[in-house]
Amino acid sequence: MRIGELSRATGVSRRLLRYYEEQGLIVPDRSVNGYRDYDERYADRVKQIRGLLAAGLSTRLIKQILPCLDKPRSIHFPDATPEMLALLTSERDKLTDRIEVLTRNRNAMTEYLAEVERHRAPAAPGQAPPHPVSWAAPDQPRDA
Secondary structure, eight states, X not given: OOHHHHHHHHXXXXXXXXXXXXXXXXXXXXXXXXXXXXXXXXXXXXXXXXXXXXXXXXXXXXXXXHHHHHOTTTOOOTXXXXXXXXXXXXXXXXXXXXXXXXXXXXXXXXXXXXXXHHHOOOOOTTSOOOOXXXXXXXXXXXXX
């Protein structure tokens, strides 16, 4: 697929895709006329890169770990220094912490939405919907 197709498939701009190529994160084939030709697997790879960047990893680190994400048990890094392994361990632990925070926030939002929905009375035809439920501070009792 061409760069425009990959851009549409992933929601990532062409410019950013070229940047990923400059960083060695993706390596498209080139057609005889010089156009980039991306294999279908790059759509998932670009989404994977976006997720790792959103998690706070650098492109340098992403480039080092991308091979592991395909087949973790078959990859061997002869250049895996103790420093690199410590960095990967630290980044993994940061991801775990972020996942826990995100999970708690998602669960709190779910509970909030369920509580609002539970207290919401259906509006009669022709009437405005009821006012949203007001919430007290967490350490204050809620008005009923």
